[in-house]
Amino acid sequence: MIIRDRIKDFRRIPARLLKPNPRNWRVHPARQRDALRGILAEIGYADALLARETADGSLELIDGHLRAETTPDAEVPVLVLDLDDREAAKLLALLDPLAGLAETDRDALADLLADVHTDNAALRAVLDASLSPPDTDVLETETATPEEMDIPAAFQVVVQCRDEAQQREVYERLTAEGWPCRLLTL
Helix, strand or coil, X not given: CCCCCCEEEEEEEEHHHEECCCCCCCCXXXXXXXXXXXXXXXXXXXXXEEEEECCCCCEEEEECHHHHHHCCCCEEEEEEECCXXXXXXXXXXXXXXXXXXXCCCHHHHHHHHCCCCCCCHHHHHHHHHHCXXXXXXXXXXXXXXXXXXXXXXXXXCCXXXXXXXXXXXXXXXXXXXXXXXXXXXX
């Protein structure tokens, strides 16, 4: 089997310049946002975001939406992939589910966790849940309060549109100007 290398470039760019993928299907609950802020505070960036270059030269995210949204003013590591729209959709649909297929060697994880320490409540909840039986939800029982972590302020604007076509028009105009946007339909 011949395996192609689809990474065409590595760049460090401000996260706000990355366009969110309008087909992103992942949603991020507060506990995940808290844990991400915790790991960014304790470790920093240790993984690249994935993006593809669109026809207009902008970069559209495939993976890393929450990281980009959480640190819009940070220069973030980005792997630029040589993918067309269909290939990007396939990777977007399969990347997280493929990672989710991994199983846990509970003994190896317990050994690893013996050497991992954090004072961050959100990260502690993730670590505690990693060895809990699957039917319990330890993550729901403990969350960090704003006093426990440095959470940067986020200022947002919600624009009411008359229909989907106008929503798309406003989204495209703002993302073309470099504004990080998300589509929301209620």
